[in-house]
Amino acid sequence: MHMYKEIPGLHFFPEFLSASDCQAMLDGALCIHKRLKNAVSSLTQRVDIPQPQLVQNDKDGLNQQKTFSRYTLPDHPKSIQCEVFSNYGGEGHQLVYCRGNENLPCFIEIQLPKVIEQLQALNLVTENLSSPSWRFTMNFYHHHKGQVAGFPFHVDIPANGVVTMIMNIQREATFEITNGQCTEAIHLPVGALLLLSGESRYQWKHRVLPTRSTENKESKIERVSLVLGIK
Numbered sequence: 001m002h003m004y005k006e007i008p009g010l011h012f013f014p015e016f017l018s019a020s021d022c023q024a025m026l027d028g029a030l031c032i033h034k035r036l037k038n039a040v041s042s043l044t045q046r047v048d049i050p051q052p053q054l055v056q057n058d059k060d061g062l063n064q065q066k067t068f069s070r071y072t073l074p075d076h077p078k079s080i081q082c083e084v085f086s087n088y089g090g091e092g093h094q095l096v097y098c099r100g101n102e103n104l105p106c107f108i109e110i111q112l113p114k115v116i117e118q119l120q121a122l123n124l125v126t127e128n129l130s131s132p133s134w135r136f137t138m139n140f141y142h143h144h145k146g147q148v149a150g151f152p153f154h155v156d157i158p159a160n161g162v163v164t165m166i167m168n169i170q171r172e173a174t175f176e177i178t179n180g181q182c183t184e185a186i187h188l189p190v191g192a193l194l195l196l197s198g199e200s201r202y203q204w205k206h207r208v209l210p211t212r213s214t215e216n217k218e219s220k221i222e223r224v225s226l227v228l229g230i231k
């Protein structure tokens with residue numbers, strides 16, 4: 001594990017997931033993506049998602065007005081609900097949000113024991129996290145104008161939980177985190193887990209840089225990241 005002493009609450013595990021875990025999770029996420037494409041939304045609406053104060057005045061930060069569509073999907077043996085935001089962080093970035101334990105896809109449920117064990121080892125599972133409520137985000141970054149889309153500077157919204165955990169499962173990326181005075185770039189290999197808690201989660205903002213693509217197919221999904229939030 002790596003810690004950055006100037007960034008309290010950030011824990012970095014470059015080799016948390018095996019190649020086969022990553023592949024299984026990528027297959028699971030792409031399978032859900034495919035089902036979403038063929039499904040009919042039960043609701044489409046505009047919402048205001050106020051961004052945390054720290055980033056509210058950023059001119060290239062996230063737009064607070066969002067449009068999302070809600071879907072119910074089969075995920076054997078249950079069915080799950082999710083909300084789909086196209087172009088969440090900008091063009092080419094699609095965010096799929098599953099709120100609550102009942103809406104966790106099976107492919108991520110089976111990874112939870114390992115994640116919980118890690119949280120316990122870090123002493124992050126305190127009393128109010130002992131029966132956690134999970135949030136799960138799938139980020140699909142598409143090929144857009146010669147690049148793999150990124151995610152501009154933001155602070156994860158409070159609703160996403162007190163600890164957020166990013167799993168990098170398809171392709172490497174550069175993650176950047178800053179508090180205005182200090183900026184750290186962290187290279188995320190495939191299989192990495194980056195855990196944000198405390199100050200790093202609330203007082204620092206982060207982003208993922210777009211990267212040059214090696215492909216040439218507009219709209220192809222080139223990077224998937226999965227984010228678990230616990231509350």
Ligand SMILES: O=C(O)CCC(=O)C(=O)O
Pocket residue numbers: 137139151156166168173175206208225227
């Ligand atoms: O894709 C990533 O690596 C980061 C995603 C992220 O910051 C988020 O979902 O809030």
Ligand SMILES: [Fe+2]
Pocket residue numbers: 154155156206
């Ligand atoms: Fe984030």
